Amino acid sequence: MPTIKYYVREGLLPAGRLTSPNQARYDDGHERRLRLIRALLDVGGLPLSAIAEVLGAVDDTAQPLHEVLGVAAVRITPAQAGDPAGVGPESAEAREEVAALLARRGWRVEPDNPAAQSLAGVLAALRRAGHGGFVELLDVYADAAESVAHADLDYVRRRVAREDLVESVVVGTVLGEAMFGALRRLAHVDASARAYEGGREAEPGAR
């Protein structure tokens, strides 16, 4: 309960309607909003400040939809740390690699898109960590990402109400990533079980 007070203070939750100086009423919209915050925070790992900005944009009905989606896209992208300026030979190479990928796949994305920068950051980090070979898997990953993205879009397309739409985008993007991560780990366990043992047992690192 003190947490709710705190969220209200931080502008994450609207204050309840005061029925008297010390009595406030909360409707079930509040509860839904609270569950959304908890999901984005606990599962998605978004900082409260990012959640606050996204929710603020959602609630600002004056803002056009594409503005809101823009805010969401930026705020939702994990802060790509480590060489933020993007200097160093690996970073330059990584940016070229991303540009080549976008061209190769015909993806219509501006190269200064935050996701593109974030991808370049990952590629640079892989190279710096001595695992540049992992970058060869880019296209396999991109294929998988494409099919997931289409499914995501189908899910979002079912929404009509503005708030619902934005919420679907945010939830789908953030929780979808966590969902894929968990599935990928599960698939790892299964794949290595099959690869390293012909038959019965679970894999060594399956724990």
Add this chain to the structure above:
Amino acid sequence: MPTIKYYVREGLLPAGRLTSPNQARYDDGHERRLRLIRALLDVGGLPLSAIAEVLGAVDDTAQPLHEVLGVAAVRITPAQAGDPAGVGPESAEAREEVAALLARRGWRVEPDNPAAQSLAGVLAALRRAGHGGFVELLDVYADAAESVAHADLDYVRRRVAREDLVESVVVGTVLGEAMFGALRRLAHVDASARAYEGGREAEPGAR
């Protein structure tokens, strides 16, 4: 440089060999290790404590390989917060759903695997946030995860040296997730560009 001191103190980096009471030498293994730490920390978002445990297991050559992979698998899995005890109706339903998925796909995974619990946590959070419909995409996601996991395994299989192997698993799992996340966001941008506009421009939320 003070950061390196700190990492040595925390046991993340081995101390350099002392040539005299105040002079230590670091070899390039140190630098490589440092880059690995930075990648896992900055890009992967792992807490230093988790990195320390994984690296500790890697360096403990007495431990059998499967033990090390076990430690890595557990430490690498994001701390599934929010309803950790897994009580509440959504959690029970989610766990059943995960079990059904594993059975349906024939994945050989013990149901108490941390990744399975983490998936159940995500599904429960989706339900609680009022986006249970997103769960319908589970199989699309699982297909994508499977193909990515096979590629990951192929990458790892090329390693022979023990330390290299474990490092590949860790890097592949952690940075691979970041790589997929970025690609998925890029694919979103492209997909909605194609869906909402016939032709030229980038999508509304593309930034």
Add this chain to the structure above:
DNA sequence: GGATAGCGGACAGTGCCACTATCCATAATT
């Protein structure tokens, strides 16, 4: 109608995390 329990609001404090700064004695550099 009087005691008590609880509310909203304000503000200070907590715990964790990843550093960062300062100090000291000694050693390398110029």
Add this chain to the structure above:
DNA sequence: AATTATGGATAGTGGCACTGTCCGCTATCC
């Protein structure tokens, strides 16, 4: 010989997500 740098130890910082406490009022129970 003077300056600069280093390792080791300890303390301090800043960000984040809360949590605890106090206050004045009010709703409620007996």
